[in-house]
Amino acid sequence: MRNFHIHGNSIVETDKLIPALSATGFHWLSFSRREFEVALPDIQQMLDQLFKLEVLELHLTDLLNNQLPSHYDYTSEYDVIIFRRLARGRSESDVFHPGQVLHAASASSGPPILRRIDTSPIGFLVIDKLIITVHPADCAVRDAFALKLLNAVSSSNVSHAANRLAANPTDLMLRLIGQVVDGYLDLRKELTRQLDHWQSELINPKARFNNWSALLDSRLTLHYLDEICEDQRAAMQDWIEALDTWLENEALSAKELELLKVRSRDVLEHIERVVHHVNRLEQSAETAVQMHFNIQSNHNNDVMKTLTALTAIFLPLNLITGFFGMNFENFPALKHPDALLITELFMGLLVIALGSYFWINRYLTVSKARSRSD
DSSP, rough: EEEEETTEEEEEEEESSSSSSOSSSEEEEEEHHHHHTTTHHHHHHHHHHHSOOOOOOOHHHHHHHHOOOOEEEEESOOOOEEEEEOSSOOOOSSSOOOOOOSSSOTTTSSSSHHHEOOEEEEEEEEETTTTEEOOTTTTHHHHHHHHHHHHHTTOOOOHHHHHHHHHHHHHHHHHHHHHHHHHHHHHHHHHHHHHHHHHHHHHHTTOOOHHHHHHHHHHHHHHHHHHHHHHHHHHHHHHHHHTTOOOOOOOHHHHHHHHHHHHHHHHHHHHHHHHHHHHHHHHHHHHHHHHHHHHHHHHHHHHHHHHHHHHHHHHHHHHHHHHHTTTOOOGGGGGSSTTHHHHHHHHHHHHHHHHHHHHTTTSSOOOHHHHOOO
């Protein structure tokens, strides 16, 4: 557990629950999923002591569920957001509840980057002057964000540090979600490069692509990734709709409320970019498969066209040899002294004529597209 008390341009970190609310600032309590489950009675007691509230059992179950899709819910006293991360690394949430890793593919299937994207959910419980986050074990998103906050405080520029720190629990939640989404945007280059490599193998007519099971797993993984991103977008849209109903009060000024709306729209825009990119990757993979089969079909057509042309060339020759091979007693042409030479010349001219005709009409040549690809 990590307890950050953020007030003004300073942060105080402890490893204990909050004994009492401070007059200024707010607290960020960060738990791994297993830590949250073990400390749940103490957390409920702390919330009752500080805010006179009790988190509903349904919401506690959502926070502990490591396979729940992204969604938003609320009560009159707090807000709950479950947001699935798209993080690098195939890790487990904790000992008792393994993390969810995209698509359950075999260890040797699909591009490696798709097997290293973990999608375990992060839970946010937002209360006045307090935010509780529930992460997978050893969550890099939490650690990186906490380090960023601590580095901002250590900055010599006080005004710069104040701008880098969250103003309230809701602002901190949106910054954490924004970092989760930006973490996927950082993976786009590697993911695109690996899928482009697969496409080049599919399109290359000289390559024999036999790893179809891996390709199927990759397409299923991209489809699942698209569903996760759509859930993220739906959760943020529900949050923005709820945020539009908020009114100014003593704890939240008009400027802070407007800033929250701006930051929420920015996070939603980033999620939409992720959705657009995932859709484009799905379309690229589908297009590559279709182009692969088109290339194979064109290659087979070229082979059949060549074989048909060769058959058409040698069919008259077979007719001639069969005609002169008939067993007749009276066959004047066979008794001519130059019959063999004349027949051979005629057959040669026939081969040249038919071969030239098929060559001119491109029955004995490969297509231009195939020639350029070779």
